[in-house]
Amino acid sequence: MYPAADISCVIFNMDGTLTRTNQLIIASFNHVAERYRGIRLSPEEIIALFGPPEEGGLSRLPGSAHAPDAMADIHAGVPGVLHFLKSNERTGG
Numbered sequence: 001m002y003p004a005a006d007i008s009c010v011i012f013n014m015d016g017t018l019t020r021t022n023q024l025i026i027a028s029f030n031h032v033a034e035r036y037r038g039i040r041l042s043p044e045e046i047i048a049l050f051g052p053p054e055e056g057g058l059s060r061l062p063g064s065a066h067a068p069d070a071m072a073d074i075h076a077g078v079p080g081v082l083h084f085l086k087s088n089e090r091t092g093g
Helices: 022-037 043-047 054-059 064-076 081-091
Strands: none
Touching: 022 043, 022 064, 054 064
8 A cells, every 4th residue: 555645646536437336336335225224226226326426326325414424334345445535634635
C-alpha cells in the first residue's frame, strides 16, 4: 500500500468508465439492503437507484438516518478504501 504522501492525484470513478465495477456495486448495495432492511434486490432494482451520487441512491435503502453508517459499510467492502480515505484526511489531501 502506498503512503498518502506519495499520491498526488486520485480519480474516483466508480461508474464503469475506467473500471467495470457493477458487480461490486450490486454486491455492496445488497449488503446494505440485507443489513438494514432484511431484503435482497435484483440487479435491475439496484441499477434503478443509479443516477444521483451514491449517497442519494444508497440512502433510499436504509433511510436517511442510517445513510452515514450504510456509506461506511459500502466503503468497508472495498479493500483499502477506508485506510486510504482516513490517511488522506489526515494529510489534508
